[in-house]
Amino acid sequence: MxxxxxxxxxxxxxxxxxxxxxxxxxxxxxxxxxxxxxxxxxxxxxxxxxxxxxxxxxxxxxxxxxxxxxxxxxxxxxxxxxxxxxxxxxxxxxxxxxxxxxxxxxxxxxxxxxxPPEENKECPHCISKIPIRATRCPHCTSVLETAEQH
Missing domain, CATH: 1.10.1200.120 (Large-conductance mechanosensitive channel, MscL; domain 1)
Known part of the structure; x- marks a missing residue:
C-alpha cells in the first residue's frame, strides 16, 4: 500500500x-x-x-x-x-x-x-490508406492521379 x-x-x-x-x-x-x-x-x-x-x-x-x-x-x-x-x-x-x-x-x-505533412492519402476507389506518392493503389490496383497530372 x-x-x-x-x-x-x-x-x-x-x-x-x-x-x-x-x-x-x-x-x-x-x-x-x-x-x-x-x-x-x-x-x-x-x-x-x-x-x-x-x-x-x-x-x-x-x-x-x-x-x-x-x-x-x-x-x-x-x-x-x-x-x-x-x-x-x-x-x-x-x-x-x-x-x-x-x-x-x-x-x-x-x-x-x-x-507535419501527411504521409498517406486515401485511395478514391477502395478508400484504403496509401503512401502519398503512390501512383497505383496496392490494394485495388487502380491507377491514381498524381499532383503533376492535374
Missing amino acids: LKEFKEFALKGNIVDLAIGVVIGTAFGKIVTSLVNDIIMPLVGLLLGKVDFANLFLNFSDVSYATLDAAKEAGAVTLNYGLFLNSVIDFLIISFSIFFVIKQLNRFKKKQEEVK
Missing part, C-alpha cells in the same frame, strides 16, 4: 497540481496585498479619504470608530468594506488567471497549427 501511495503521490499530475497550489497561494497573497495596500487606499483617497477596511454597519447600541474596536468589544457588525476588498481581490485574480489561460491556449493553437 505504501508503494502504491508513493506512485500516486509522485505522478506528474499530482506534483504539477501541488506546485500550482503553492504558486496560486503565493499569487493570491500578492494580489490581496495589491488590493488592500495599493488599490483600495487610492480608491478611498479619490472618494474623499474613505478607508474601505473600516466601512461597516454596527448593530449594537454603542458607536465604534473602527472595525477593530467594534470587534474587540464583541459588537455585531456587517463588514461591507472588507467584502468590497474581497470582491476586487477576486476580480483581479480571476482576470489574471483568464489572461494566463488565454495565452497558454494561444500557444497551444500555434503548436497544433504546425502539423
